[in-house]
Amino acid sequence: MEGASSSLLDAEAVADLVLLDPLTEESLVQTLRERFRRRDIYTYIGNVVISVNPYTSLPIYTPEKVEEYRNCSFFAVKPHIYAIADDAYRSLRDRDRDQCILITGESGAGKTEASKLVMSYVAAVSSKGEEVNKVKEQLLQSNPVLEAFGNAKTVRNDNSSRFGKYMDIEFDFKGEPLGGVISNYLLEKSRIVRHVKGERNFHIFYQLLAGASPQLLQQLKLRQDCGHYGYLNREGSNLPGMDDAANFHAMQDAMRVIGFSPAEVTELLQVTAVVLKLGNVQLSSSFQASGMEACSITEPRELREICELIGLEPGTLERALCSRTVKARDETVLTTLTVPQGYYGRDALAKNIYSRLFNWLVNRINASIQVKSDKQRKVMGVLDIYGFEIFQDNSFEQFIINYCNEKLQQIFILMTLKEEQEEYVREGIQWTPVEFFDNSIICNLIENSTTGILAMLDEECLRPGVVNEDTFLTKLNQLLATHKHYESKETQNARRVTDASLPPRCFRIHHYAGKVTYNVTGFIEKNNDLLFRDLSQAMWAARHALLRSLFPEGDPQKVSLKLPPTAGSQFKSSVAMLMRNLYSKNPNYIRCIKPNDAKSAMVFTPELVLAQVRYLGLLENVRVRRAGYAFRQPYGPFLQRYKMLNARTWPRWHGGDRQGTEVLLAGLAFPAEELAFGHTKIFIRSPRTLFDLERRRQERVAQLATLIQKMFRGWRCRTQYQLMRKSQILISAWFRGHRQKNRYKQMKRSVLILQAYARGWKARRTYRKYFRSNASTCLANFIYRRLVQRYLVGLAKNLPPLSVTDRTWPPAPYRFLSDANQELKNIFYHWKCKKYRDQLPAARRAQLQARLCASELFKDKKTLYPKSLQQPFRGEYLGLKQNPKYQKLHAVAKDKLVMADTVRKVNRANGKTVPRLLLLTTEHLVLADPKAAQPKTVLSLSDIRGVSVTRFSDGFLALHLKEVSTVGAKGDFLLVSDHLIELVTRLHQTLEATTGQALPLHITDRFSTRFPKGDVSITVVESPKAGINGPVCKKKGSNKMEVLVH
Ligand SMILES: Nc1ncnc2c1ncn2[C@@H]1O[C@H](COP(=O)(O)OP(=O)(O)OP(=O)(O)O)[C@@H](O)[C@H]1O
Ligand SMILES: [Mg+2]
Secondary structure: OOOHHHHOOOOOEEEEEEEHOOOOHHHHHHHHHHHHHHOOOOEEEEOEEEOOOOOOOOOOOHHHHHHOOOOOHHHHHOOOOHHHHEEEEEHHHHHOEEEEEEEEEEEOHHHHHHHHHHHHHHHOOOOOOHHHHHHHHHHHHHHHHHHHHHOOOOOOOOOOOOOOEEEEEEOOOOOOOOEEEEEEEOOOOHHHHHOOOOOOEEHHHHHHHOOOOOOHHHHHOOOOOHHHOHHHHOOOOOOOOOOOOHHHHHHHHHHHHHHOOOOHHHHHHHHHHHHHHOOOOEEEEOOOOOEEEEEEEEOOOHHHHHHHHHHHOHHHHHHHEEEEEEEEEEEEEEEEEOHHHHHHHHHHHHHHHHHHHHHHHHHHOOOOOOOOOOOOOOEEEEEOOOOOOOOOOEOOOHHHHHHHHHHHHHHHHHHHHHHHHHHHHHHEEEEEEEEOOOHHHHHHHOOOOOOOOOHHHHHHHHHOOOOHHHHHHHHHHHHHOOOOOOOHHHHHHHHOOOOOOOOOOOEEEEEOOOOEEOOOOOOHHHHHHHHHHHHHHHHHOOOHHHHHHHHHHHHHHHOOOOOOHHHHHHHHHHHHHHHHHHOOOEEEEEHHHHHHHOOOOOOHHHHHHHHHHHHHHHHHHHHHHHHHOOOHHHHHHHHHHHHHHHOOOOOOOOOOOOHHHHHHHHHOOOHHHHEOOOEEEEEEEOOOHHHHHHHHHHHHHHHHHHHHEEEEEHHHHHHHHHHHHHHHHHHHHHHHHHHHHHHHHHHOOOOOOHHHHHHHHHHHHHHHHOOOOOOHHHOOOOHHHHHHHHHHHHHHHHOOOOOOOOOOOOOOOHHHHHHHHHHHHHHHHHHHHHHHHHHHHHHHHHHHHHHHHHHHOOOOHHHHHHHHHHOOOEEEOOOOOOOHHHHHHHHHHOOOOEEEEEEEEEEEOOOEEEEEEEEEOEEEEEEOOHHHHHHHEEEEEEHEEEEOOOOOOOOEEEEEEEOOOOOOOHHEEEEOOOOHHHHHHHHHHHHHHHHOOOOOOEEEEEEEEEEEEEEEEEEEOOOOOOOOOOEEEOOOOOOOEEEEEO
């Protein structure tokens, strides 16, 4: 922004010429030149943009630039087309004013490029969305299509627009593009058949030949070689910097985007091919039988191919080209044409086909881009019309083109110079008039309905009798002899002026942009723009749908004798319509300047620019701008827009609009010379003030928005708070109620209890005197005794059986009796057991005692014990009494025998076992050899120190002897018995009975035994290797032994 304002004030190159000082033609051109040198091609005069064509691409059209200019303030950024486009777009969107962008300048000054920049900018900044983007694409893609068919290379411009284009882009209220309408103005159709050397025909022909595939060319019956075609001057098409083939493909893509169907494209190209081929139809003269000269087709191939393309009988076209039907009264006569007449007809046909095809193209594009909805629309018009041109030889087309430019200049003058000044006067603003050239006189010279050149041309065209260009020129000379802006050889002669530059058969007009000499040759013919009816009928007869539709007058049913309006009058009325349209909109100007004639990059020819500065009236424009006011607006809308800037006018002003505006601006303290108050409008002198006003408005709007937000947020929070408070009160009310209710219930309960006690106490006190003092204890004791009595009596009647195994007992009827009941149950059980014991025989008792003893010794300690329960303790297993063999032993035992059995003694040296007979008496333990039945070892029971056995189910036992014993010297005995449990039990019982001491029994896995040769430690190992018949003892070294058991 800083850069922009500093460049605005840069003395050498001010960005706004209004600030130029001193203001002269030289300083103006010099400023433009300096800016151009700095590559600043855009300069302002107020809000008019001057654009100098750089002829080279500059990096100022990037998306970043678009962003920079988007919503920018017009005067705060460097001058740019984007700035004016943005200003126009915002004014349209925000102020609801239809806009038009008028782009003027001579041929090659950059109008078309400028119009494309405007369109692309508006497309880029307007909103996005699938539907909107489609519309934008269609609008943008109309350019390549129309340029292909309507532009051509001229000596002045390689891409010169040969038609006028006005495009209305339509937006909805949000500023989204909805669609558009294109109007086209008079295509320079003479180019179809003739163009001067160094120029080209319309681009499409070259594009088609260069870009079409061989199949397409074959389908269109065309040859790729441009040199083959007469209408292309049989020349090649090399144009540096223009890739015809690529442009052809771009054009095809664009048509697809717009919505052309493939069939439509093919038809379009077929008709284009027909035009090109028509130029190759050669005629030659031949003599008829009547001796009359007639023309005929020289080489029928081209004609045949044309007819194949359009679906027509070759004869029909040949007849139409070589002859003409003339109606004389009621007769129709076929007259033959001369060769020049034939060529004239052929060319007229080609021109007509092409220009009608062009119109069809514009209508077809319109059909695609037109707005489908009937929403309210705002319009931005972009006018890109052919520029003012002066050629060596200027004809009807140049006359028309320059007339159009004259009208545009007029609109510019009217709006920026004349009307503005008139408005100051009308509004009562003090004003010193600025002189300027008003070109109404030239416009009048051309368009006046009675004495204008166009009117006289029409008159000549319609007049019966001999009519040609000479009669037309004579008429002009007569009527305009004294006109300041008209000259011809004759008027010069009359004024005795000799001017070799003005040839005969020419007239000269002093246009606003320079003097142009027009050659009248062809004026009448081009104005008439007639096509022999035979040709239009032939075209209508073709089967080609598109071509046929271009020639509706060819329908024999619709023959009309009325002459169609002339080209000149048609153009005049369409220009008048355009002007009306432009007047109704807010204009934005882009004045294009061509810096050199050579199309060279960055070359600035001051003379050429000066001429353009002059005829564009830029100096006057600056003067009026400077003296005048940059901005004006009726008081009402102005006040409405800015009323928020003053506390007195905001939010409502109750007085008149003018007073309101005065009050409003008084509060803003602008310098007095910046403002002027007209009768109905406020005038603001410099854009800066307006900019300042806008900035303040934006700031204020932001403040107001914040205020609204603040109020809204406050309101929202308050409402929210109140709601929460209400809820909180409700919740606490309910909660308190609930708490109080509970408390009340509690109190009520307590009160009731207190009351009950109190009442009880009172009642007891009242009734105490009526009762004995210990009556209740008596009663209780009585009841208690009764219950006990009943229990005991019931028990006695219901005693359980006397069997000792039966442990049943009736339950206590009352809880207080349960202890007594349990006691009775125990007593009864013990009594029952005693009775049972008492009636047992002595032997049985001894046996049971032994069993009991065994259980105490081994239960849950040795796994052999449970197995032994099955075996009765027989005591005598040898049959000592019965077997005489054991007589001796029997004698030893006498009556004291407790147990006699066979055991195995373990050899202490090797662990092997030998059988022995074992006798246990009440005094001794005897081991005897089974064969001899003689006692071998006799141990006194008191010698036994203890016994060790294993935990497992084996019969191994170690008998530990006291050292002092009689056999103590022999050491401990290791025995294996099949009745180990019984043996140890009996040993225990006997020992206890005789010595009164218990047998020390060790049930363990590891113990030590004493032997004469030293102690041996014995380890018991559970192993499957243990034999079935008892444990296996293994000696391990001299003092270790392992006993493998199950
Ligand atoms: N802003 C620009 N930047 C770069 N080159 C430009 C610019 N404007 C114009 N040109 C160059 O100038 C040439 C002529 O411009 P353009 O076709 O817009 O002229 P015109 O005013 O439309 O002429 P005509 O009246 O003949 O149609 C373009 O083809 C392009 O090469
Ligand atoms: Mg152009």
